[in-house]
Amino acid sequence: MSHGTVRVGRQDPAVLRITLSRPERGNTVDSALIADLHEALDGAEKSDACRLVVLDSPGQVFCNGLDMAESAAEFPAASDHDGDPGRGAAGSAFFGLLRRLTETPRLTLACVDGRVTGGGVGLAAACDLVHTTERGVFSLPEALWGLLPCSVLPFLVRRTGFRTAGSMTLTTLPLTAREAVDRGLADELSPDAAPLVRRLLSRLTKVDARMIGEAKQYLSALHPVTAETERRAVTEFARLAAAPGVREGMARFAAEGRYPWER
């Protein structure tokens, strides 16, 4: 794609595979990745044959969440740029991506084979289905940074219910792949997602293409993620990011790789 953050594959016309391909940056979510994912989804939506979008990543990291370097630049210290109208743009773009994943008229399947952190949990939770191998590890460490998974939570609560979304946020402790399945964050744990993909295609290729979008729209209205929820997610994230020390923690991590709690 345009920014080189993902590779797109189409061995089968019914499947568009989007592979997160910036392992050296932990497949972190920045504006380039968001743009590339939208472009890939555009391709899936333009293809009448496409029924299934697979989102995966080789290697040890599925997605490490928001890109700290970009986020630190996006949210300048409150004292410098208070009231900057650009503030929150990244949060808004990320929420929009999650919403698009839930609304795109294709079945979306996240295939996890490594660490899924922060915003990465949002990418997975916003997909219709989540497959994980034993190597899947899911965590929401935002509170350790003085942040919260504001955009992730509306989609995670919808998927896992309140309890698990809450305990992941509050404790910041990771879930193993087995725990993720037991708590509804993932749907299937097996060494390989390929059999699941085949099982899905055996059905999806018999379904009229427009039905996937119809179903997602009807379902979504039964547990809507409202514009008010979106507004609040973006505002709260910007507010938290503006607190003293938060931006500095992100910037230092981006520059030196040190975590905020390593004073």
Place this chain on the structure above:
Amino acid sequence: MSHGTVRVGRQDPAVLRITLSRPERGNTVDSALIADLHEALDGAEKSDACRLVVLDSPGQVFCNGLDMAESAAEFPAASDHDGDPGRGAAGSAFFGLLRRLTETPRLTLACVDGRVTGGGVGLAAACDLVHTTERGVFSLPEALWGLLPCSVLPFLVRRTGFRTAGSMTLTTLPLTAREAVDRGLADELSPDAAPLVRRLLSRLTKVDARMIGEAKQYLSALHPVTAETERRAVTEFARLAAAPGVREGMARFAAEGRYPWER
């Protein structure tokens, strides 16, 4: 009952057993079955001694969902009868039956020992408890017909949460009995429902009869299935059924037993 679609048994005054008894038609839901179920529930509600309504079916099929022959007749091709005020009557009657199951002031227990498909999943999900044997298989194949389980989903989402209701709808893949329990569609998996019935009666016979209705009313307000949800379910189902080919698919299946995807 009047239309012979169910048998009603009362060995124990505290239990009314409704047995779906039209196996040759897969216990499909048509206006006759809906009328018979209402009549049976009338009987349960008239009996002060009755605390528990058991809904079961012998044989391999619990319920195959909506009756295709009646549905095809109910939803004429859009070109023929556009705006027919009768359109949607069946959807409305089915939703009303599901609502009644959730509101009747008796404990309702679905005992599943075979296939539960489409609208049949609604019958089970609308009951307070679901027992299943290893033979239970639960699926929502509606999308394969160009339809959606519009009336089923509000009750299924309430029971299983959004994730499982969504994945069953989108993938059309069946859940095994074990999966149904793990995902909250069923409450107990064992070879025989009789011990559960005894356990329930050991408590229910000590409870003042009016409390079951009080409890269901109070609970229902904590997760209401609103009139707006009902209206949308009925309207959407009628709209989908009016799409080109859908009625024809149902009619052909009713006449020839061929599925829509067997072109």
Place this chain on the structure above:
Amino acid sequence: MSHGTVRVGRQDPAVLRITLSRPERGNTVDSALIADLHEALDGAEKSDACRLVVLDSPGQVFCNGLDMAESAAEFPAASDHDGDPGRGAAGSAFFGLLRRLTETPRLTLACVDGRVTGGGVGLAAACDLVHTTERGVFSLPEALWGLLPCSVLPFLVRRTGFRTAGSMTLTTLPLTAREAVDRGLADELSPDAAPLVRRLLSRLTKVDARMIGEAKQYLSALHPVTAETERRAVTEFARLAAAPGVREGMARFAAEGRYPWER
């Protein structure tokens, strides 16, 4: 604390341990216990170092629910004091305690090692996390008394979803510790809660203190327990308690230890 219903311990400055300490009364919830729990939470909130509040109880009973003696006195027979403005005060105070547990800016952990009954399930469900040993047994027997767990249910539905909250209320049957974990009422089953406490502290001591409150506030808005829900809980409980025989059942149990169904 002032009324001697709980002991408060602080071996670690990051942990405030509240131990329910009136086993001879089954740690029942009355105005004294509610006042003591508020006082203990005041202490936790005043301490900047405190991150975790542990609520536990030695012995066979975690909490037997509302105190029957006080409740019988609180809800006089309808004929005696109809319209008494004091009616419902206990229900309101209990709901307020549950709400406070969900809102206090500390992580709250219930450690269950015995029976948890009625209102006791509310105390556990209102905590952010619930640990249980094999001895944990959870039940909502209110319907047997002509009552409903009105204040418990909004918090229980949020934690376990509708299905389990409903079946516990309707059947009054207990859940084992294993079942409580499978259904999301408890989060972890192990012989000892100490390793979980250590795991939690390894994270919480790295988190800026204010983040716990921020997280709980943000989460709460995604599944709010509204003032209207509270009003309804209190009103309904008072209405049920005023029904003929209910108060008498509580008073007789308080005086003679006989259950209402032992006529």
